[in-house]
Amino acid sequence: MSVHTPLPSNVRHGLASISGSFFIQNKTRDCGESHSYHTGHEAVSSLPLQMALYFNVLFFPIWFVSEIIMLELKYHLLPGYYQFLLITAVTILTLIEVLRLYLGYIGNLHEKVPELAGFLLLTFLIQMPLILFLLTDEKIMILPLEFAVHSIYIIFLKAELLVSFFVLKIMTRQLATQFYLQRTDDLENLPTMVKMQHNRGGLTEQQERDVLMY
Known part of the structure; x- marks a missing residue:
């Protein structure tokens, strides 16, 4: 059963291509005969990642409520531009977190490379810088609960x-x-397929030689 993903098809192909080019630099080394391959599918979903996502989902509402309460307490004490920055940061964090956790669940449980790559990029490029800003900028009056x-x-x-x-x-x-x-x-089955087609008169001898050379 196919799982719905919020990623457009062109974005999914782009993320899959980036992941492939980043993790598979040497095709001879990664796909050569020196490796022992198994035709059966091996589950690669990560239990530690799934546990982290599960507890992250449980913790996020606590973080959100705490942040809203603390923002309400200190909002009138902050300069106007910091009021705007804090509201923007919390809004972006909340919206991206919902999408990020969803992509993480799909990518890990259903072993989908584009979704997991999207989860990784959102975590590194958006969530991490924003939470570091909220944690380290002393001008936003960081409270103990925050x-x-x-x-x-x-x-x-x-x-x-x-x-x-x-x-x-x-x-x-x-x-x-x-x-x-x-x-x-597919390449190993080509000669048999060509022979069957040739016996049926579907391919000429020249076409057969071309296919086998390919």
């Missing part, structure tokens, strides 16, 4: 970044291996 929830939040982000990186690496190499094995099977 420091506590931001510290826990950044621990989740760091753990998810580390684990998802290695999971994405394994998934990308397994996908490349499956493609290589499928390509090998």
Whole structure:
């Protein structure tokens, strides 16, 4: 059963291409005969990543409520531009977090490389800089509760970044291996298919030679 993904098809292809080019630099080394391949599918979903995502989902409402309460307490004490920055940061964090966690669940449980790559990029490029800004900028008057929830939040982000990186690496190499094995099977079956077509009169001798050379 196909799983709905919010990523457009062109974005999914782009993320898959980036993951492949990043993790598979040497096709001879990764796909050569020196490796022992298995035609059966091996589950590569990560239990540690799934546990981190699960507890992250439970913790996020606590972080959100705490941040709204703290923002309400200090809002009138902040300069106008910091009021705007804080509201913008919390809004972006909240919206991106929903999408990020959803992509993480789909990418890990259903072993989808584009979704997991999107999860990794959103974590590294958006969530991590924003939470570091909320945690380290002293001009926004960091309250003790804020420091506590931001510290826990950044621990989740760091753990998810580390684990998802290695999971994405394994998934990308397994996908490349499956493609290589499928390509090998197709090439091995070509002579039989050509012979059957030739016996039926479907291919000329010249066409048969061209296909076999390919």
